[in-house]
Amino acid sequence: MENSNKIKFTDFYDTAKIMGLDLSSVDLDHVDMSYGHLGDAEFSFVNSKVLHPDDQLPFSTPPFFTTFFSVGFVLDAYGKIIVDKLPFNVKPGMLFVNKPGELQQLTWEVMNESYGIIFSENFISKYAGISIYKTFPFLLFERQIPLKTSEVFQQELKKILLLIVDQLLNDSPWKNQICANLLTRFLLKIKQEYWEGYVINNPETKHHDIVNDFFQNLEFHYDQLLKGKVQRTLYMKDYAEMQQLHENYLSSILKAKTGKTGGQLIAEKTLSAAKILIEDPRLSLKEIGYMLGFTYLSYFSIFFKKHTGLSPVNYRKKSLQL
Amino acid sequence: MKPVLTNLSKITECLAFMNLPISTYNSVDFSFIKLHELGINLPFHSPTFRPDFYNLFIIVDACGSYYIGDKEFELSSKKIIISRPESFSSSYWTKIQKVYAISFRKSFLLQYFPAGIDTVLELGGENGYTYDLTEKSMNYYEQTCQEIYDLSLSTMAYKDELIANLILNLLFLMQLHQNSDSNLKLESEKQTTIVSAFRQNMENNFSRLIRGEDTSIMRTKEHSRLLNFNENHLSKVISNCTGKTINEWINEKLIDEIKYLLKHSDKSMKEIAALFAFNDLNYFCSYFKTQTLNAPNALRKEFNNGKKNQNYV
Numbered sequence: 238m239e240n241s242n243k244i245k246f247t248d249f250y251d252t253a254k255i256m257g258l259d260l261s262s263v264d265l266d267h268v269d270m271s272y273g274h275l276g277d278a279e280f281s282f283v284n285s286k287v288l289h290p291d292d293q294l295p296f297s298t299p300p301f302f303t304t305f306f307s308v309g310f311v312l313d314a315y316g317k318i319i320v321d322k323l324p325f326n327v328k329p330g331m332l333f334v335n336k337p338g339e340l341q342q343l344t345w346e347v348m349n350e351s352y353g354i355i356f357s358e359n360f361i362s363k364y365a366g367i368s369i370y371k372t373f374p375f376l377l378f379e380r381q382i383p384l385k386t387s388e389v390f391q392q393e394l395k396k397i398l399l400l401i402v403d404q405l406l407n408d409s410p411w412k413n414q415i416c417a418n419l420l421t422r423f424l425l426k427i428k429q430e431y432w433e434g435y436v437i438n439n440p441e442t443k444h445h446d447i448v449n450d451f452f453q454n455l456e457f458h459y460d461q462l463l464k465g466k467v468q469r470t471l472y473m474k475d476y477a478e479m480q481q482l483h484e485n486y487l488s489s490i491l492k493a494k495t496g497k498t499g500g501q502l503i504a505e506k507t508l509s510a511a512k513i514l515i516e517d518p519r520l521s522l523k524e525i526g527y528m529l530g531f532t533y534l535s536y537f538s539i540f541f542k543k544h545t546g547l548s549p550v551n552y553r554k555k556s557l558q559l
Numbered sequence: 560m561k562p563v564l565t566n567l568s569k570i571t572e573c574l575a576f577m578n579l580p581i582s583t584y585n586s587v588d589f590s591f592i593k594l595h596e597l598g599i600n601l602p603f604h605s606p607t608f609r610p611d612f613y614n615l616f617i618i619v620d621a622c623g624s625y626y627i628g629d630k631e632f633e634l635s636s637k638k639i640i641i642s643r644p645e646s647f648s649s650s651y652w653t654k655i656q657k658v659y660a661i662s663f664r665k666s667f668l669l670q671y672f673p674a675g676i677d678t679v680l681e682l683g684g685e686n687g688y689t690y691d692l693t694e695k696s697m698n699y700y701e702q703t704c705q706e707i708y709d710l711s712l713s714t715m716a717y718k719d720e721l722i723a724n725l726i727l728n729l730l731f732l733m734q735l736h737q738n739s740d741s742n743l744k745l746e747s748e749k750q751t752t753i754v755s756a757f758r759q760n761m762e763n764n765f766s767r768l769i770r771g772e773d774t775s776i777m778r779t780k781e782h783s784r785l786l787n788f789n790e791n792h793l794s795k796v797i798s799n800c801t802g803k804t805i806n807e808w809i810n811e812k813l814i815d816e817i818k819y820l821l822k823h824s825d826k827s828m829k830e831i832a833a834l835f836a837f838n839d840l841n842y843f844c845s846y847f848k849t850q851t852l853n854a855p856n857a858l859r860k861e862f863n864n865g866k867k868n869q870n871y872v
Contacts, residue, residue, distance in 0.1 A: 365672055366672040367671070367672055372671075372720075409735050410735070411731050411734055411735050414731050415728070415731045415732070415735075418724060418727050418728050418731055419728070421672075421724055422721065422724045422725070422728070425717055425720050425721050425724060426721070428717055429715055429716055429717045429718075429721065518750070
């Protein structure tokens with residue numbers, strides 16, 4: 238049992254699909270908080286204490302690329318996390334934040350109480366209607382946030398987590414909305430507590446700046462694109478020019494830091510934008526394709542099918558059925 | 560006795576009209592009031608307002624009635640009640656032990672959470688919604704209210720965001736309760752947006768009409784033009800999603816408004832007819848008859864008699 242949990246944990250980050258499968262085997266007779274993790278590919282809750290019983294410590298995950306945002310809420314545990322080759326110590330009373338596309342390795346040495354929330358960007362924008370990049374920029378720039386303040390505040394945060402668990406256990410039709418709502422409250426509380434006097438920490442190396450700037454430019458551009466404020470799609474060359482870099486240099490840094498080429502990153506963003514637009518029945522597929530820079534509908538269809546396994550038409554049918 | 564009829568719509572205006580104190584945190588967008596701390600003389604009949612905000616009452620211990628449009632909700636202990644904006648409403652209290660009243664505008668929530676909340680605010684196509692709370696959920700609601708109250712008094716940064724978040728949380732929980740008996744079939748997020756945009760336009764039209772800013776009731780043609788849709792498409796979306804056609808929506812709303820005025824105001828039939836842009840009193844009566852199978856005068860008499868009898872008992 239413990240063994241299978243361990244496999245779950247590593248798979249969990251790797252692919253969303255395997256995680257989805259895990260859920261069907263969740264035993265609902267369990268009591269509250271006895272779950273290692275709860276949730277689905279879009280939003281999950283992790284109770285590390287359950288996943289890593291004392292006899293299996295220290296425990297180390299293999300290095301993996303995240304595909305989600307994850308927030309670790311450490312109340313009483315020790316360990317180490319290596320993100321992009323930079324090690325951080327995990328100690329009681331801190332919060333660590335990871336954004337998608339980072340190479341990381343997590344090690345636990347002592348584990349008494351620690352929780353994690355894992356969510357996709359899509360989840361919070363779809364169900365809570367907010368943009369991470371606008372409302373919670375610290376998720377992008379921070380690696381760890383000390384929760385040194387009072388015990389009371391930590392308990393307050395924990396209470397929100399318990400509410401989330403409660404929601405995940407009660408499979409209600411509004412589960413996603415309520416979870417997104419609670420997650421937002423969790424993040425707002427943190428923002429409220431730490432934002433005052435907040436300065437964006439200078440990233441350790443120059444490369445971080447470049448990667449972060451690239452992501453910001455990318456987000457901003459697609460935000461504008463979705464709102465219809467700009468018509469043109471941008472290529473690697475344009476993004477490189479924004480930072481006064483050469484195209485090849487930017488590409489090589491992105492590849493080294495994120496493990497993906499610039500083209501792939503843009504394609505991913507295009508895909509998520511396409512999904513949002515396809516769910517809007519007011520737009521024709523041709524229009525959507527054109528908005529995202531595909532001159533012919535067939536190019537768009539091929540691109541979409543290649544990445545999702547579904548043609549845009551089928552995807553729309555499926556999304557409208559839900 | 561009939562409540563005083565007003566067209567006041569803003570939160571602050573309504574509070575001022577009732578001579579209630581306006582605190583610094585009671586803005587046009589949001590207010591939180593502990594009714595039991597105001598020292599209201601009972602029984603209390605509130606004036607009729609036409610709010611542009613949502614009203615959410617969390618009733619721990621109180622008695623009374625709440626009127627919105629043609630609907631009457633009983634106010635009793637361990638209850639939660641929410642009402643939509645742009646409709647005549649008033650309340651009547653006989654006992655107020657512990658009541659929290661939260662008022663907020665849609666824009667207050669939209670400001671921080673710009674998407675995905677249309678469904679919650681539709682209230683399943685009704686003007687208001689209420690249900691009884693269990694002991695456990697009562698506690699949860701009360702705690703949340705306390706939290707909102709503390710926040711509204713505090714000077715912390717991002718408090719509005721948190722308040723909006725907490726209100727949304729309450730709304731989601733209400734929605735959860737209502738989900739089983741909702742009669743809206745909303746197929747996707749975007750169609751919800753269309754439905755709620757249509758409803759808002761329709762309600763605005765009525766409010767403007769009453770304030771004398773519009774001269775006629777908008778029908779399908781005007782609505783589709785306003786939303787930039789084809790008439791047929793809009794009709795189809797509305798009737799598929801809600802099970803009611805556009806005209807049915809408009810007629811129901813109109814009858815609802817007229818009924819409220821007949822029951823809870825002393826306005827003459829002629830004045831009411833003029834208010835809703837009926838040029839001819841006869842036409843008004845026959846319209847009302849075809850819609851409700853009852854004459855307006857008869858409805859008013861029946862209601863008044865019914866009330867008198869109640870008073871004697």
